[in-house]
Amino acid sequence: MFENYFRKEINWGGKTLVLETGKMARQADGAVVARLGDTIVLCTAVGARSVKPGQDFFPLTVNYQEKTYAAGKIPGGFFKREGRPSEFETLTSRLIDRPIRPLFPDGFRNEVQVVATVLSHDLENEADVVAMVGCSAALTLSGIPFFGPIAGARVGYIGGQYVLNPTADQRKESKLDLVLAGTAEGVLMVESEASELTEDVMLGAVEFGHKSFAPVLQAIIELAEVAAKEPWAVPEESDATKALKARISELGRADMAVAYTETQKLVRQNKVGAVKKAVVAALEAEGADVASAKGLMKELEADVVRNNILDTGLRIDGRDTKTVRPIMAEVGVLPRAHGSALFTRGETQSLCVATLGTGQDEQIIDALAGEYREDFMLHYNFPPYSVNETGRMGSPGRREVGHGKLAWRAIHPLLPEKEKFPYTIRVVSEITESNGSSSMATVCGTSLSMMDAGVPLKRPCAGIAMGLIKEDRGFAVLSDILGDEDHLGDMDFKVAGTELGITSLQMDIKITSITFEIMKIALEQARDGRLHILGEMAKGLSGNRSDVAATAPRITVINVPKDKIRDVIGSGGKVIREITEQTGTKVDIEDDGTIKVAATSVEAAQRAIDWIRGIVAEPEVGVIYNGKVVKTAEFGAFVNFLGAKDGLVHISELSQERVNKTTDIVKEGDQVKVKVLGFDDRGKVKLSMRVVDQATGADITEQVGARRPREDGDRPERGGERRDRGDRGPRRDRGGEAAD
Structure with a gap:
């Protein structure tokens, strides 16, 4: 068929x-x-x-x-x-x-x-x-x-x-x-x-x-x-196009070479733009194809820049092929952020902001291979003002996604183990200026902002972008390339890593291929540049801070038995909601019994932890607990303690004095101290307030003497001592006669 x-x-x-x-x-x-x-x-x-x-x-x-x-x-x-x-x-x-x-x-x-x-x-x-x-x-x-x-x-x-x-x-x-x-x-x-x-x-x-x-x-x-199908005809350069190229070179080469001696990007762009306008105006006066000329002008730019580098060894901004632009690294630039850094390299600048969150902030990804959760996110934004342009502001494009992922790959191998640092981490890189290699500036800024936030990275990480000019007569590998060197060059080779080695490498070639010799030179040159940048970054911050920022949540990890998870969650999540609402914390519960409590204050976290531990703890006989009266009855008071445990304080155990009415001693909502006396045959907890000093919480059993714990439903004695049945004389029936 x-x-x-x-x-x-x-x-x-x-x-x-x-x-x-x-x-x-x-x-x-x-x-x-x-x-x-x-x-x-x-x-x-x-x-x-x-x-x-x-x-x-x-x-x-x-x-x-x-x-x-x-x-x-x-x-x-x-x-x-x-x-x-x-x-x-x-x-x-x-x-x-x-x-x-x-x-x-x-x-x-x-x-x-x-x-x-x-x-x-x-x-x-x-x-x-x-x-x-x-x-x-x-x-x-x-x-x-x-x-x-x-x-x-x-x-x-x-x-x-x-x-x-x-x-x-x-x-x-x-x-x-x-x-x-x-x-x-x-x-x-x-x-x-x-x-x-x-x-x-x-x-x-x-x-x-x-x-x-x-x-x-x-x-x-x-x-x-x-x-294979019949091949299409490959477009060939016409004689008219060749003549137009020659005329463009004749009209603009000298002025273009002068324009590219300007080291400041915006000034250089204005001068290059002026040269282009002058060439187009001259061609219009000659009746040439101006539309084609605009496209061919880039070839003139490339020829001027590339040959100048090969001839002189000097680049657009006056640097040699290996020198990295001046670097400034600042941290803590945003007072309310958990971590922030402003990394500036020449005319490229990245403002990186790190935010620490909990397990509830993890990104849920529904991939073909199955759903998984991501606890490290890095988002890169490239607004048009960063290159002195106007443009659309909206959802990130392919470039933003790609550059963000490149920086993510560079940092990801250096993250601490989740057990040691149980945070969800999000870093946002705002490119505020750009003249080449903003993705590598993002790597540097991200590393600094995370260390400023107290993230214990294995080591600081830096990145550098390498370029290539390759002609038949030779080649030059360029460290820390400018935007124009990227556009007009033959390679974009980005290397990120630490002082020990590489964590990410990305390479794109604009010609048919390069040799492994060139790649080796580029890697060695990139290593020297990376170590230099790490040294400059250390002037701002050489390692992670000893603690997270005061505005960041503090996460405490505890473990509970698996069979107690349902008690912590409660029916329909009632218990866990009550804990988070009343303590102002976030609580993440994992299937293995690991519980992470996040709070901005130590006191709030401790309250939640104590509450949870109380829920999963088992009452111990002889131990005194803080409790709350949740219900009163004729025969005593029910007290909630250990978070979710209830026990009965019999009326006889409410006080050292004789008690006629439970509510004379306690009312619902009262905070009391109780001692566990034991358990009844149904496993219910028997409590006592009588043997506990309510002011200090001290055990005063020896002072007041022990008393037999009463059973549920026992009534208080009335009218003094109860006589033995033998003291009453013969029991009579309702008719008044003595019973047998």
Whole structure:
């Protein structure tokens, strides 16, 4: 039935990878179903046949989407269908976009959309790498101009050994979670989280991953040989365009070179803008294609900046290739925040604010692999004023999500164990100024703000962004890149870590590939820069504060028997609500009997703890407790003590003196001190006030003498001593005669 159905199957790291085409989505330009284990992803690629008028950039869109049916689940919420992309879907879309974007030809402006849909998830093999391979295959088959294919892989590090595509269980034991993508020539993208690994281990992981996906690239090529569509014509640069480039260079090169000697960003932008306007005005007067000229102007900028760095070794702001911009690190800048830091590096600035919460503040994430709770959140905001622009303010975009996650990965390996620091932590990074590497400023600011909040990080963490200028005549690796060096350069290489090693590495290449020699130089240079930044950060704060801020909740952890949890919660949550409302605390109860009490004052926390301990404690005979009269009766008073325990103080045990009426001594609501005398045959507690000094709480049993505890329902004696039945004489019946 499917005439053009083709399938390619290979053994990849001990697992079967299957690529098939011609069965699903046959009207797309390219469609491939990729399968690893029982994880299946449908990947499609479609390109517009014409360019929109005035289009001066390449409109590529990558959408990765997970369907809950893939894991046999129904979406939560009212509408019961998939809605806005999750954070993981957004990050995976970026993960696929980054390595394929550089492989489209220069000047290609047709809109291209790549969609990866997870159809099945086996909860063992992650779908992101499968989707990356499938999207590469779909583009390769589509005929759209694409200088691929690419392949991707995940690399773990367990027991000193690299592991290819580790399973979900293996990743829990791994000291590294690294995803990379590239071509046969080299690596294009790296994303990772590591437990303070050395530069050599990280570089080895990249080399291991690159070698591992060679058979995947070959499988895609072999599939394309039998199933690829006719390739589109690659746009070639016309003679008119070449002439226009030459004229732009003639009119603006000298002035552009002068403009780029200005070290201040805003002043430099104004001067560069003035040069562009002058060139456009001259071209208009000559009747040239002004619309095309605006797009070509960036090439002139890149040529001026790049060649100046290679020729002189000096950069836009006058630095050499290794110097880091001036740094200022301040902490405690917001008086009511639990922790805050203002990190400034040159013209890039991040205000980071740390907030400590309880288990009730954890984020609940409903993922395909199952629901889990996240107790560390890092949110990155990039308002338009940070770059002197106006723009939309709203929900975070892909860039904000991606930069926040990068900083999260850098800090996450350094968090204290939950048992030692039972807080939920949220950090917000507000980028107040930006001229390159705001994500790495976020790493530095986050580390400082968390230490200011009293979070016992293993060590301070810093990040640095590296750049690359690569031409046929040589290359230069740049430390702490500016925004223009990022836009006009060939690499964005971000490294974060401590004095001991790397915790996160992210790399994006804008050319076809780079060598491992360049990567090694960049890692070594980044280490020197990172250590310098850590030294500057230490001037603001070198380690975490000894205690959390006074405005932060204090969390105390206690443990109770599992069978007592229901008593602490109460029917319908009545007891726990009463505890929190009356003490002003937050109480989290876990299934294993761990209870966390959070309060802003020690007194409130202690009240709640005492209350809980009272509920789970068992009364001990001979021990004196504080109690509250909850009910009075003719025969005595019921007293609540130990939080949820009730006992009876018989009327004879209310006072040392004879008591005719219970309410003569106590009333409901009275606070009293009681001693446990024992238990009746039904397990009810017998109490006494008579043998306790109500003022001091002292036991005065020896002073007043012991008395036989009375049973429930006993009546007080009346009319003096009770005579024995033998003293009454013969009992008579109602008729008056003596009974036998």
